Amino acid sequence: MFKNHLKIAFRSLRKRALFSSINTIGLSIAIASSILLFLTSFHELSYDKFHEDSDRIYRVFHHDYTPDGIQKGSGWPTPFQPALKEEFGDQLYAARWKNNQAAIEYEGKLFEANFKMTDEDFFEIFTFPILKGDPTTPLKDLGSIVLAENLVGKLFPNEDPIGKTVTMSYDNIKKDFIVSAVIADFPNNSTLTFTALARFENDADYAQTKDMWSAFHHNVYVKIKSKIKKEVLESAMLPFANEKFTDEEEEEGEQPVYADADGNTFIPKLQPITDLHLNSALNESTGMNLKTVFPYALLLIGMFILMIASINFVNLTLGSSVNRAMEVGLRKVLGANRMQLISQFWWEALIVIGIALGLGITLAQLAMPTFNNFFNEELSLANASIIWILALILLMVAFIGGAYPALVLSKFQPATVLKKLTNFQKPGKLRNFLVVFQFAISILLITCTIVIYQQLSFVQNKSLGFNKEEVMSIPVGNEIEGRKAIQRMRNEFSGDAHILSITGNDGNLGMGKDLSTSRTGWGFSYKGEPVFTMFQSIDYDFIKTLDLELIAGRTFDPNRPTDTIDKMIINETFAKSLNIDLNDPSTMKLDTSASFEVLGIIKDYHFDGLKEEINPLSLAIDKKYGIEYILVRMAPQNMTQSVNRLKALWKEIAPRTEFAGSFLDENTERLYRDEQRLSTILLIAGSLAIFLSCLGLFAIALLTIVQRTKEIGIRKVLGASVPNIVKLLSTDFLKLILFSTIIAVPLSWYSMNQWLQDFYYRIEFPWWVLFVAGILVAFIALTTISFHSVRAALANPINSLKDE
Amino acid sequence: MIRTSNLQKIYRTEEVETTALNNVNITINEGEFVSIMGPSGCGKTTLMNILGLIDNPSGGEYHFLEEEVAGYSERQRSNLRKHNIGFIFQSFNLIDELSVYENVELPMLYTKVPSKERKERVEKLLEDMNMMHRKNHFPQQLSGGQQQRVAVARAIVNNPKLILADEPTGNLDSSNGDDVMQLLASLNQAGTTIIMVTHSPYCAEFGNRIIRLLDGQVVKENMVTKHHV
DSSP, rough: HHHHHHHHHHHHHHHHHHHHHHHHHHHHHHHHHHHHHHHHHHHHHHTTTTTTTTGGGEEEEEEEEEETTEEOOOOBBBTTHHHHHHTTTTTEEEEEEEEEEEEEEEEEEEEEEEEEEETTHHHHHHHOEEEEOOOSSSTTSEEEEEEHHHHHHHTTTTTTOOOOOEEETHHHHHHHHEEEEEEOOOTTTTTTOOSEEEEGGGGTTTTHHTTTTSSSOOOOEEESSOOOOOOHHHHHHHHHHHEEEEEEETTTTTTOSOTTTSSSSSEEEEHHHHHHHHTTTTTSOSSOOHHHHHHHHHHHHHHHHHHHHHHHHHHHHHHHHHHHHHHHHHHTTTTOOHHHHHHHHHHHHHHHHHHHHHHHHHHHHHHHHHHHHHTOOOOTTTHHHHHHHHHHHHHHHHHHOOOHHIIITTTSSSHHHHHHHOOOOOTTHHHHHHHHHHHHHHHHHHHHHHHHHHHHHHHHSOOOSOOOOOOOEEEEOOOSOOOHHHHHHHHTTOOOSSSHHHEEEOOOSSOOTTTTOOOOOOEEEEEEEEEEEEEEEOOTTTTHHHHHHHHEEEEOOTOOOOGSSSSSEEEHHHHHHHHHOOOOOGOOEOSSSSSSEEEEEEEEOTTHHHHHHHOOOOEEEOOSSSEEEEEEEETTTHHHHHHHHHHHHHHHHHHOOOOOOOEEHHHHHHHTHHHHHHHHHHHHHHHHHHHHHHHHHHHHHHHHHHHHHHHHHHHHHHHHOOHHHHHHHHHHHHHHHHHHHHHHHHHHHHHHHHHHHHSSSSSOOOOOOHHHHHHHHHHHHHHHHHHHHHHHHSSSSHHHHTTT | EEEEEEEEEEEEEESOEEEEEEOOOEEEEEEEEEEEETTTSSSHHHHHHHHHTTOOOOEEEEEEETTEEOOOOHHHHHHHHHOOOOOOOOOOOOOOSSSHHHHHHHHHHHTTOHHHHHHHHHHHHHHHHTOGGGGTGGGSSSSSHHHHHHHHHHTTTTOEEEEEETTTTTTHHHHHHHOOOOOOOHHHHOOOOOEESOHHHHTTTTTTEEEEETTTTTEEEEEEOOOOO
């Protein structure tokens, strides 16, 4: 019996080769794409869950009540962690975590190291397996260093690294460390990244900041020892924080003006480490944060595509089941009972789905390298659970898809089927509902794609107020000091017609190839009022290089050495908030705790991208702060040549640091990486959705028309023209698409409006997009249908009537 | 073997009520070969379907093998049908996806005949029908006469007590039609009861009794005196 089912199944699949291939191809494409989407999503959601006690590990952050509202920050001063340990040492482990790019050297071999400063508790908190050396307390000694496997392989290809001395260069110091352990490389779903770890006390600023509670510059992670609730610990930390962090204000004799309901100005909080990756910005459910929503959006899109293909499957099985009524009737006459018929249809459904699953997995495997490359992922099918989940979903689809013919057809009285008397109650309502659903999803995905593209191109084309096309930004690295590098470049290119000017700053504009952005904020009081400004350390020629506009005062002058002491240039927004009179230079003195003179005021520029409103900004040439990025403005002619010359010079200046220069327009675009990634995925998903929907529509139209052949013949005999018939056949489908558009409109509007809120500078919701998407989908669908309807309308009516 | 009393079949739509069979009383004994005749729409096929247990009557009684079956469920009818009744149709109704061999084998799959025995029986029948050389062909590859021979083989493979033939020669030319009639006659001689619907007086005379229907009622019954065998 079973063999007979299989045989019949394969033969009937072969007989309806067109429908079978639409089913299998559609499903396998959907399966392949949902595998990729689900894998990406699972990867995003898996961050930091590999730590054994990931549910008890937190990053400590704080809410700080300031004139600008609540400032959230995860930076802490150096004495915070030791004080925390002293107070709560019995309840938690705590470790500081500070970033320090460094160069590591051993017997003349030099490599870049991702060097992190931390504490002994690091190994109590996190699960990074120690492969060699001291297995329990590798950071017991101040002079110890722990190296990651990969770096060890490069530095010590044939040696045991334990006990060897390496030299680290960072923050203008050189220091020797003894390798105490080798640790496994961090997995690709770890938020914490490193290739070398040493004790925090080795930080260049440690001596100055050891007792300073006002400089916030590193993260602190804790692991709660027992099952204390996070909220309990948070409230226990509150008096401790109040004691440690309110001294400053009291010294100035001020009452805390900005505080929460209980008068707390500074509230320590714990963020679960598993939230870190998706919410590094510490957003607490404000609007639609793309990074947080991203994995769920992917899951949803994957489900959508899978659903569309499954609907095709169900619809096609429904549609062609009517044509199989005869066979079912016969089988019943010959003695088949319902169970036998039901299992026959289910086997057929299972075979199609099984083939599609196999094809889909193969397709996903083939597409994986391209996908990984394109989206910068490291996915693999090693995570087999996803295939089981898919198989389960598909089993359900097979069950549902096979259920209609199995349950409904097998119920018919064989006599009625054989007599062809039954005007089968067509599976019309269900089918229409499913088609509407498919096209609503397609329209939704398309409108989202267009809106995101609109916003991104708005963002890319909006003038940021500085020259981003001709200015290249080069990360300095650790080999040479930034200002020295600038000086050398200026000497080399002085009088050069193609390299126009050179400057530098300590925070990147946009996001460089090193994928880092940074901001420094600075608060002080001015005329008794607290003020807050973003701060950047720059070098001479900054205004000239970036093509900024000076609207009052003057810029920094290399011939006036005092310009590098207590002098600032501020932006318009800041000047306005301080009420500085542009026409009266005498007001340009900031009477702060450390008095600053405002040299000049520049027109606002979007130093922080377009997601943020322009904040107050201060620029200073302050030798205390380094230069992290060199900015070079080039003439628009011979740019490639200029870049090559820069590269050549860079090899002389810093032979062991890779040249990672990039133009500022690339950098600002990189700020919208997540958006671009989502819009690309949406575009592909939207196209796939339409393709699959149309594939289904194509088959449904064919089935409907085949079933209406006689009607078409009669109508033609009675005088209907070809356009009459085409119209007759297309109107029904057009109605469905109109309905889909009506359903998709509010959904698109809502989701995209939410998304746009993420941008301070944004487009109005483009209503025309809905019409365009609707018309586009209708057009594609009509073309699909007309392929059949025109053919049916042109056919000789005798052919269709002869059948009877 | 078959006895109906006041058998009724009424088709209802929202507005119209059509009486297809009206108080049909017939008795058919084992071993008979009965032909049913009448103009189109007189209820021949409806009667056949009810007698063949693939449709339910709207009223009256139907005794099949001494059992009252008019109120049987589909499952009960199916069981009775697959062991006792074979069908032959005007349009052959072979399953296109199955080969000649598989079409003949199919009823035995539903009656759970062991595979060795299935093979023997199919091959024996195909030999008898002179269709062995076509056993791997599909229905579309056969002539009408060949298809009907396969259909006959399929109808008798489970050794049914009753064969119902609905215009078995309607789609055949006279020579192929004759072959099929000869086959039925010899089956009848071997003891199988046959009920056949036909328009052709010639074919009707292969049987031993003719029942004439008009507007859903039996109008005449007569014995056949002249035989073609």
